[in-house]
Amino acid sequence: MDTFHAALMKHLPAILVAYVRVVADPRGHVRPDVRREMLPGLWALCDTLTAGGRVQSRGREGEALGEAFGLGDGPGSEAERDVWADMWSGWAAKRYTGQG
Secondary structure (H helix, E strand, O other), X not given: OOHHXXXXXXXXXXXXXXXXXXXXXXXXXXXXXHHHHHHHHHHHHHHHHXXXXXXXXXXXXXXXXXXXXXXXXXXXXXXXXXXXXXXXXXXXHHHHHOOO
């Protein structure tokens, strides 16, 4: 792994949690078409996190990974968990169909 990827790796969970918070926030609005356009990039981050078995995505799809970075803390916690689970479920489905 090169220096760039090693440096970025430690920030990937926080980046994913930040995305989830923006999408789950009822005061904000991320249009569905924008979310769809972002999916390939998000899934690439998920691929990087799980490559070589570094992170397990079992259970409520990667939930433990997000909890260490504050996923589900505070108001809107259930919405955050739902968006997180949807993101990982979409990633898993893409992996098994070879799309993405």
